[in-house]
Every structure is written in C-alpha cells, then in structure tokens.
Amino acid sequence: MPESRRFVLASRPTGLPGPEHFEIQTGETRTPSDDELLVRIRLVALSPWQGQRLKDFRNYTKPFELGELIDCDVLGEVVLGNAGGFGKGDLVTGRLGWQEYALAKPDQLLHAGDEFDETLWLTALSSPGLTAYCALDMFARPMPGQTLVVTSAAGSVGSYAVQLGKLAGMRVVGICSDRKRDIVIDRLGADAAVAHDADDFAERLSDACGEGAHVVFDTVGGPVADAVFDNIAKYAKVLMVGRTVSNNSERPDLDYVNLRQLWAREASIQCFSRYSYPREWAFARERMIELCRDGKIVAIDQVLDGFENTPRALGDMLAGKYTGKVMVRYA
Numbered sequence: 266m267p268e269s270r271r272f273v274l275a276s277r278p279t280g281l282p283g284p285e286h287f288e289i290q291t292g293e294t295r296t297p298s299d300d301e302l303l304v305r306i307r308l309v310a311l312s313p314w315q316g317q318r319l320k321d322f323r324n325y326t327k328p329f330e331l332g333e334l335i336d337c338d339v340l341g342e343v344v345l346g347n348a349g350g351f352g353k354g355d356l357v358t359g360r361l362g363w364q365e366y367a368l369a370k371p372d373q374l375l376h377a378g379d380e381f382d383e384t385l386w387l388t389a390l391s392s393p394g395l396t397a398y399c400a401l402d403m404f405a406r407p408m409p410g411q412t413l414v415v416t417s418a419a420g421s422v423g424s425y426a427v428q429l430g431k432l433a434g435m436r437v438v439g440i441c442s443d444r445k446r447d448i449v450i451d452r453l454g455a456d457a458a459v460a461h462d463a464d465d466f467a468e469r470l471s472d473a474c475g476e477g478a479h480v481v482f483d484t485v486g487g488p489v490a491d492a493v494f495d496n497i498a499k500y501a502k503v504l505m506v507g508r509t510v511s512n513n514s515e516r517p518d519l520d521y522v523n524l525r526q527l528w529a530r531e532a533s534i535q536c537f538s539r540y541s542y543p544r545e546w547a548f549a550r551e552r553m554i555e556l557c558r559d560g561k562i563v564a565i566d567q568v569l570d571g572f573e574n575t576p577r578a579l580g581d582m583l584a585g586k587y588t589g590k591v592m593v594r595y596a
C-alpha cells in the first residue's frame with residue numbers, strides 16, 4: 266500500500282498562519298474495507314474557514330484540535346475499492362483534508378466527472394459558487410435594475426455573487442483591492458469596481474452606489490462593510506455571509522457594524538451558513554452545473570503546486586496575495 270503524508274495542527278496562530286503551525290505525519294495507507302474507498306487526492310481547496318478553525322474561537326465552525334488533520338474540500342480519484350456506486354478511476358469530491366491519500370465512505374463523496382476542468386469542481390461547483398447561489402437565491406430575491414454590492418468581489422465566493430447578480434439583471438458594484446479592479450469589471454462583468462485600499466474609497470463607493478444598494482453580499486465585514494452601510498437604499502437586504510476581517514484579526518471580539526445606518530434605512534440582515542440548507546445546496550449544484558454548461562460562469566482561481574507548500578499558501582491566501590479560489594495540486 267502507498268505511503269501518505271498528512272498535515273495536522275501543531276500550534277495555534279494568533280494572526281496569520283505559517284508553516285510553523287503545522288506538522289507533517291507520514292504513514293502507510295490501509296486496505297479499504299468493503300464499504301470504503303481509497304482516494305488519491307489531486308487538488309485541495311484552501312478556504313478562510315480553515316484559518317478560523319486554527320484559532321481558538323467559536324463561530325459557525327469549531328476549532329481544530331491540536332494534532333487533528335486539517336480538513337478541506339478536495340478532488341481526487343478512487344484508486345481502490347468498490348462501494349456505494351463508486352469504483353476505481355472515478356473522480357470524486359469530498360471533505361477529505363490535507364493528505365495525499367484518504368479512506369472514505371461513499372456518503373462522504375460526490376461524483377465529479379470529466380465534463381469540466383478539474384478545478385471547477387472545487388470552485389463554481391463547490392462551496393464558493395454554491396454559497397453565492399444559495400444566499401442570493403434564498404434570501405436576496407434579486408430584481409432586475411436593483412443595485413447589488415459585493416464586498417470581496419474578486420474573492421472566492423464574491424466572484425460568483427458578482428456574476429449571479431449580473432445574470433439576475435442587477436447593477437453590480439464590486440469592492441476589491443485596487444490591483445483586482447480589472448478582473449472584477451472585465452472578467453466578472455461588474456458595472457463598477459471600487460478599491461477599498463484607495464484614499465478616496467468612501468467617495469468612490471458613494472458615487473458607484475448611486476441611489477443606494479438594494480442588496481449587499483458581504484463576506485468581509487469590518488470597516489469595508491460599515492462603509493457600504495452608509496450607502497444602502499431603504500429596505501436594503503444585507504446578506505452576512507462571512508467576516509474575513511475579524512476572523513483574520515488578533516482581536517475578533519472587536520468586530521463592529523454600522524448599525525445606525527442599517528436602522529435608519531430599515532434594512533434587514535440575513536446571516537447565512539451553507540451548512541443549514543442541504544436541500545437547497547443540492548439544487549444550487551444542479552443549477553450551477555447548468556450555468557457552467559451554458560458557458561455563463563467564469564471561475565477565477567489560482568492553482569499552486571506541491572503538498573509541502575500548503576501551509577504557506579493558506580497564510581498567503583488569507584493575507585490577500587491571490588485572486589479567487591486558491592487550490593494546491595497534490596497529484
């Protein structure tokens with residue numbers, strides 16, 4: 266049986282994580298039992314929630330234990346076993362973590378297939394695309410002509426919110442760092458892209474929002490979201506999907522929200538967690554497959570190479586070095 270390496274948590278970071286917070290464990294894989302499959306992992310997806318779980322604070326996820334395998338969505342190939350409709354050679358996705366081989370039960374896996382580029386199964390057709398689809402479809406009820414503001418518009422989830430907003434006929438304002446503005450406009454199709462790292466951010470945002478945002482798709486929180494709340498329309502809907510700023514902070518307890526403006530505009534805040542809607546999640550996957558098939562969705566991503574580079578890639582991703590979804594290729 267092949268040897269396999271895996272990353273476990275060695276110590277908790279307070280700020281951004283680095284290689285020093287992880288340990289590599291090596292061991293021989295075991296032969297799968299009758300209801301198991303051995304999966305060789307090809308691609309792992311990096312996500313901000315991994316950064317949150319390294320720390321010792323609670324939100325919608327629970328912290329990793331010291332010595333625990335670092336969990337994440339992966340794409341892999343079944344190399345041994347035959348169970349639950351899966352067999353050798355099948356491409357699959359599942360939550361199997363930072364390891365080279367994994368033993369999985371069939372109910373941990375979904376078929377991927379070769380219709381699309383491998384990376385799409387971890388981007389548009391996985392958490393990033395499906396989170397954007399579910400949150401907008403279930404809670405925004407977007408209407409043509411309304412203004413949608415997306416706070417991390419070049420981000421992993423935000424890039425799909427921008428595109429789905431455009432497909433729904435909305436006017437989309439994306440917020441991103443200055444160097445990503447072209448991507449947000451030229452590749453994702455936003456009507457305006459406002460740089461949160463520019464000195465005149467507040468003025469530009471106000472110009473771009475015009476009469477005010479009807480829907481806010483927020484994965485960032487902190488001062489960026491608070492600036493958006495200064496520019497919302499009456500009865501605006503705020504989809505609170507993530508809090509990147511506070512989660513990356515050494516003081517997540519110091520999160521704040523511009524409640525006065527939300528109150529003044531009679532806005533509603535809908536907090537959202539993908540884990541609460543398994544039925545809608547499956548529906549969103551089918552719909553996103555159709556949209557990808559019709560060529561209506563662009564995936565923005567970056568693939569790095571090499572198992573050993575995973576921890577550094579996570580720290581760099583959380584620091585904003587990359588654009589879109591970040592994946593690491595293991596095989």
Ligand SMILES: NC(=O)c1ccc[n+]([C@@H]2O[C@H](COP(=O)([O-])OP(=O)(O)OC[C@H]3O[C@@H](n4cnc5c(N)ncnc54)[C@H](OP(=O)(O)O)[C@@H]3O)[C@@H](O)[C@H]2O)c1
Binds near residue numbers: 445485505590
């Ligand atoms: N609720 C759910 O079910 C659910 C599902 C998926 C993700 N999430 C959450 O959504 C958030 C975003 O996830 P994601 O995967 O889409 O990540 P992401 O937006 O791609 O996150 C990285 C990007 O965040 C931006 N950023 C980082 N620090 C910032 C700051 N101080 N101010 C403004 N922007 C900053 C950077 O983009 P720029 O260079 O453009 O600034 C960076 O590239 C996370 O908190 C995640 O936990 C929630």
